Amino acid sequence: MSVFAAAVTLFLVMDPIGNIPMFLSLLGQVDETRRKRVILREVLIAFVVLVVFLFFGRYILAALHITEPALGIAGGVVLFLIAVRMIFPWGRDQNVESPTGEPLVVPLAIPLIAGPSAMATVILLSNQAPGRIWMWFLALAIASVTALVVLLSAEILRRRLGSRFLVAIERLMGMILATLSVQMLLTGIREYVQSFG
Numbered sequence: 739m740s741v742f743a744a745a746v747t748l749f750l751v752m753d754p755i756g757n758i759p760m761f762l763s764l765l766g767q768v769d770e771t772r773r774k775r776v777i778l779r780e781v782l783i784a785f786v787v788l789v790v791f792l793f794f795g796r797y798i799l800a801a802l803h804i805t806e807p808a809l810g811i812a813g814g815v816v817l818f819l820i821a822v823r824m825i826f827p828w829g830r831d832q833n834v835e836s837p838t839g840e841p842l843v844v845p846l847a848i849p850l851i852a853g854p855s856a857m858a859t860v861i862l863l864s865n866q867a868p869g870r871i872w873m874w875f876l877a878l879a880i881a882s883v884t885a886l887v888v889l890l891s892a893e894i895l896r897r898r899l900g901s902r903f904l905v906a907i908e909r910l911m912g913m914i915l916a917t918l919s920v921q922m923l924l925t926g927i928r929e930y931v932q933s934f935g
Contacts, residue, residue, distance in 0.1 A: 739866075741876055741877045741880070742877075744874055744877035744878075745877040745884075746881075746914070747859060748856065748878055748882075749881040749885060750824075750911050751915070752784075752851050752852075752856055752882075752885045753911070754885040755904055755908050755911065756908045760850060761777070761846065762892055764845065764846060765777075765841070768840050772840070776840060777846075777892075780841070780846040781847070781882060781885060781886040783843055784847040784851035784852035785878070785879070785882040787857075788856055788857065791861055792860040792863070792874055792875060792878060795860060795864055796861065796865045796868060799865055807927070808926070809862055809865055809926070810862065810866070810922055810923070810925055811923055811927060811930070813919075813926070814919045814922035814923025814924075814925075815919075815923060816854075816919075817859070820855050820919075821919055824908050824909060824911060825912035851885065860874065862922075863877070
């Protein structure tokens, strides 16, 4: 997987476009002058959390005796389920109550940006090619900066493009993520079969 493909995968898993309504709702009570700083802080916290999982996640897997094919298959299944939810967003709770204070870490940084799927993805990348760890770090940085730009532009995007257009973009992204997840699943199955050869 190239840096570009990894960055695209991580961006899709973070799903900043799908999180726009949630962010706007959760930041509704925050003063407008502070919103951008809050978003910047939360994306930075999420980035740090994902970096920790990127560099140390494989040691956790080793301690749990989880093999690379198993991680690839599980990662493919998880990403596929996320993709299906992006394409068919039934059951997503859009009516989240706005907190009375300023959100900190939960739920903006974790789990909206650095959710279990994003954590699993960075672990998968680092486990598949530990020698390319700095490439995965670069991919994570690119995905995080792109997600930050999208979230900082959330209000503008909603006003200019409208909710329907944002939903259409998210579904297109879901289709791309579904394709990537199937490829990941097939690679994991192939590696598992080859381990008996």
